[in-house]
Amino acid sequence: MAARYVYAFDEPSSGGRELLGGKGIGLAEMTKMGVPVPAGFTITTDACRAYMSNGKTLPDGVEKEIQEHLAALQEKTGKRFGDTNDPLLVSVRSGAAVSMPGMMDSILNLGLSDDAVVGLARATENERFANDSYRRLIQMYGEVVDDIHGHRFEQALTDLKKSKDSSQDVDLSADDLAELIDTYRVIYREETGRDFPQDPREQLARAVRAVFDSWDSPRAQVYRRTYDIPDDLGTAVNVVQMVFGNKGEQSGTGVAFTRDPSTGEQGLYGEFLANAQGEDVVAGIRTPEPLTHMEQKLPAAFAQLLDTMRRLEEHYRDMQDIEFTVEDNELYLLQTRSAKRTAAASVKAAVDMADEGLISREDAIARIDPAQLEQLLHPMIDPAARWEVATKGLNASPGAACGAIVLDADTAEERGRAGESVILVRWETTPDDIHGLIQAAGILTAHGGMTSHAAVVARGMGKPCVAGCEGLSIDLDARTITVGKTTLSEGDLLTIDGSTGAVIVGEVPLVAPAVNDDLKTILGWGDEHRTLKVRANADTSEDAAKAREFGAEGIGLCRTEHMFMADDRLPVMREMILAESEDGRREALDKLLPMQQGDFEAIFEAMAGLPVTIRLLDPPLHEFLPPLGQVTDERTRRRVKQLQESNPMLGTRGCRLGLQWPEIYEMQVRAIVRAARAVDQRTGETPLVEIMHPLVGFEEELRRLRDLTVRVAHEEAPEVEYLCGTMIELPRACIRANEIAEQADFFSFGTNDL
Structure with missing residues (x-):
């Protein structure tokens, strides 16, 4: 049986999302539900894969299937594709199995030609509408199919509006748009060397191939x-x-969300543009109105939309992102999909849906991407800071960011990769800006709304975004921007607050947010089901307190070497390293001991009742000394040279330090047990101490260091209980783990070194 590659929206298919793509399965399911959806058909992902593997040649039978389904579509609509009197027009839209907003291509109004546009104007008694549709087709087709840069078309439109003293596209008359069509045809001919195709079937065939090509x-x-x-x-x-x-x-046309994709709150959320096509909203070309304004303009369609949104959320049991069009007061849904949302919205929606009985608590937990929760730790503007808002836009994606202004995606990528924090400032972003959006700390656009490309992508990435900022102008020739009344150059610092829409000149202090109740709730539900315990890495009492606030059940690794790098400690550490005798080293270590003890006491108090694993000194000693080229003192130069190794990460470090200079580990163990005893006496909370000896490869190494630990701990505070273990981070330690275990109370695993 020959492979099948095309399915109508009302035809059953067993392939699901993987076969029909997200948009196709959504249209098929909405059709089955009785939701008002335009008629059409889907060319499957199987066809795309075959096209790619066949050297970009459509597989046998696909073109025949397309023509058969096109004939059926003509039968359903009562119109003919290519008719010059009242033509059937179609859109060709991409739809992968996994949502990739704006990354692939779509073309609207296929089937129009020089003759058909006249027939469409006559049939609809609306010449302006017909001309507007045709000029859009020429532009989209030119950009997507023939790779003409959209700037040429946009510049022609801008020039025409200026000449006609029109501020918006909708202000242009039918005659104005006819003039624009002529200009667009000239651009097309100049760029491609041929006239715009008049055969609608040629348009359709090339459009299908272009959408497949956009996958790559x-x-x-x-x-x-x-x-x-x-x-x-x-x-x-x-x-x-x-x-x-x-x-x-x-x-x-408009975009609607069944809940707020920034916050997860229930309520009407979305945007609407009267007398427009869908690309105007999602591309950010025009700044739309809030969806609530639709109620006054199109009340019947608005009421139907609200009911449909409710039905779709109940059907999919998830927040939906819906694209719709209203034609002469008739509502049509063009797409529904699970909405891209911020981490805060994911948590809020999951908790609320579980409370509403729409999903179970287990489903709510599974809905949350653990990696996305990092967004909840993104900074916000310090409420105590003093600053003035230069201008405001739409709060399109929450969080705050400060960085250098960059005006194109390539610069954003280059400077972002170099480690610089940058704010990408654009009139509006396009899918071609994706590489810059990934590297930018935040995004600011002059045009576009809450559902524009910039807003949707920023929310998906967890980046702050301020969109539709009318107080922003950009001069790409001068590489400057003006926010409010202030002109800034590329590279100047700018702060944006995607939670409020504020744009602030200069750098404003940022702070970490507090954990909200919804996050605590869903983490609590997760605790009811998990079988693992989670500890944090923390080297200071502040880190330990923050880790505990976020639910850590102890410290899995406290790296003591970081405690020696402070300005008041590094000179003492260097004194110990440069000492030429054991007595000299012990004298310096006696100065370090109370410093270490104080650090450990603060950490034990922050983690009261929870285990703390302290790793004794691990890095090679040369890391605490200045580079040889910066040393002028001959004694220090000699010592730096002595400590140099060809492969220091496998040299004298970790337990080898403790064996070669046991006085270092003796001081650290002494500081640990003294701190544990002091905290116990002061608070009544007995610290749960775990002492880790790093880089052990042999049983004998750990046996000697365990003996050292037991001896010192017994001398200092015999009443303090502790565990003594090691980190398995060498291949030899893995192989000899059964022998090393004889001397260890616990193992940790250093998977990065392994």
């Missing part, structure tokens, strides 16, 4: 690498009957 576009590849999406999934292509939001004031 540079921006899509960058996005997949960033989010660990396999390269072999491919994208489906959806051929959908066009419905028009640009027919007039009784038409429009």
Whole structure:
């Protein structure tokens, strides 16, 4: 039986999302639910994979299937594709199995030609609408299929609006748009060497191939690498009957979320543009109105949209991101998918849906991506800081960021990779900016709304974004921006607050946020099911307290070497290293002992009742000395040379230090047990102490160091209880682990070294 590659929205398919893609399966399921969806069909991901593997040639039978389904679509709609009187128009839209917002291509209004646009104007009695649709087709087709840079089309549109004294696209008349069509045709001919194709079937065939090709576009590849999406999934292509939001004031387009994707709060959230097509909203070309404004303009369609949003969320049991169009007061849904959302929104929505009985607590836990929770630790502007807002935009993605202004994605990538914090400032972002968005600390755009490309991608990445900032202007020639009344150059510092929409000149102090109740709730639910305990790395009492606040059940690694790097301690540490006798070393160590003891006391108090694993000194001693080239004192130069090793990370470090200079480890053990006793006496809380000897490879090494630990601890505080163990971080230690275990109360695993 020949492979099948095309399915109508109302045809059953057993392939699901992997076969039909996210958009295709959504349209098929909505059709089955009775939701108003335009008719159409899906060309499967199997076809895309075959196309890619066949040297970008469509597999046998696909074109025949497309024509058969196109004929069926004509039958359903009562219109003919290519008719010059009242043509059937279609969109060609990508739809991978995994949501990749804006990364692949779509084309609207396929089927229009010089003759068909006249027939469409006559059939609809709306010449302006027909001309607007045709000029959009030429631009989209040119950009997607023939790789014409969109700037040429946009500049032509901008120049026309200036000449007609029009501030918005909708202010242009039918004659103005006819003039623009002529200009676009000239651009197309200049860029491609041929006229814009008049055969609608040629348009459709080339558009399908172009959408398949967009799966391998540079921006899509960058996005997949960033989010660990396999390269072999491919994208489906959806051929959908066009419905028009640009027919007039009784038409429009928008994006709606069933909950706020920034906060997770219940309530109406989204945006709407009257007399527009969908790309105007998601591309950020125009700044839309809040969705609530639709109620006054199109009340019947608005009420139907609210009911449909409720049904879809109940059906999918998840927050939905919905694209819709209203044509002459008739609502059509073009897409529904699980909404991209911030970590805060993920947590809030999961907890609320569990409380509402929509999902179980187990489902709520599974909905949260653990890596995404790091977003909840993103900084916010210090409430105690003094600052003035230069201008404001839309609070499109929460969090705050400060960085150097950059005006293009390439610069953002270059400076971001170099470790610099940058704010990418654009009129609006496009999918081609993805490499810069990944490296930027925050995003600021002059155009676009809460559902624009910049906003959606920023929320998915957990980056702050301020969009639609009308008080922002950009001069790309001068490489400057103006925010409010202040002009800044590329490289100047700027702070944005994606939670409030504030834009602030200069650098403002940022602070870490507090853990909110919803996060505590879902972490508590997770605790009811987990079988592992989680400890934190912490080298200071402040780190320990923060770890405990976030639910850590102890400290798994406290690295003592960091305690010696403070300005008041490093000179004493160097004194110990440079000492030429044991007595000299012990004299310096006596100065370090109370410092270490104080550190340990603070950590034990912060972690009262929880275990603390303290790793004795690990790095080679030369790390505490200045580089040889910076040393002028001959005695110090001689000592630095003595300590130099060809491979210091496998040299005299870890337990080898403790065996060669046991007085170092003796001081540290003494400080640990003294601190434990002092905290016990002061608070009544007995510290749970674990002493780790690093880099052990042999049983004999740990036996000697265990004897040292037992002797010193017994001398200092025999009543203090502790465990003595090691970190398994050498291949030899893995092989000899059964022997080393004879001397160890516990093992930790140094997986990075292994």
